[in-house]
Amino acid sequence: MANALSAIVVVIVTIFIPPLGVFLIAGCGADLLINICLTLLGYFPGHIHAFYLEYVYYDRKDKARLGGMAAQQRAPGVYSQNIQTGGHTNYGTVPVQ
Numbered sequence: 001m002a003n004a005l006s007a008i009v010v011v012i013v014t015i016f017i018p019p020l021g022v023f024l025i026a027g028c029g030a031d032l033l034i035n036i037c038l039t040l041l042g043y044f045p046g047h048i049h050a051f052y053l054e055y056v057y058y059d060r061k062d063k064a065r066l067g068g069m070a071a072q073q074r075a076p077g078v079y080s081q082n083i084q085t086g087g088h089t090n091y092g093t094v095p096v097q
Contacts (some may be wrong), residue, residue, distance in 0.1 A: 007058055014054065018046035025057045025087075026080035029039030034079075053083055 013019025022035040031053055039046030056075045062084045063072065074084055 003061070004059075007054075010054060011051075014047070015051045018043075018050035021050050022053055025054060026083050031083065036061035051079060053080075057083045057086055060084065061088070062086070064088045 008088055010021050010024050015050075018039050019032060019036045020033050026032055035046055038049050050051065054068050060072065060075075060083070078084055
């Protein structure tokens with residue numbers, strides 16, 4: 001339930017301010033900078049990028065919860081490790097490239 005509620009909040013925030021939605025899932029990094037630039041170039045490119053990042057994040061978060069993250073390839077155009085892993089960290093293990 002908490003996962004669905006957080007996803008709804010992030011989507012609502014992203015509708016109004018796409019870079020803030022990206023910041024909430026990716027933190028401060030390349031994905032945020034790209035989204036700020038896309039939003040300044042036009043409101044809809046910022047939305048498309050933000051919703052793509054959110055889709056990857058929540059899809060991978062669900063797969064990691066179900067145990068299916070081991071052989072996952074990197075998502076194209078996503079630079080945040082937090083998004084690539086769905087918010088899960090693998091402390092003490094070697095990440096699969």
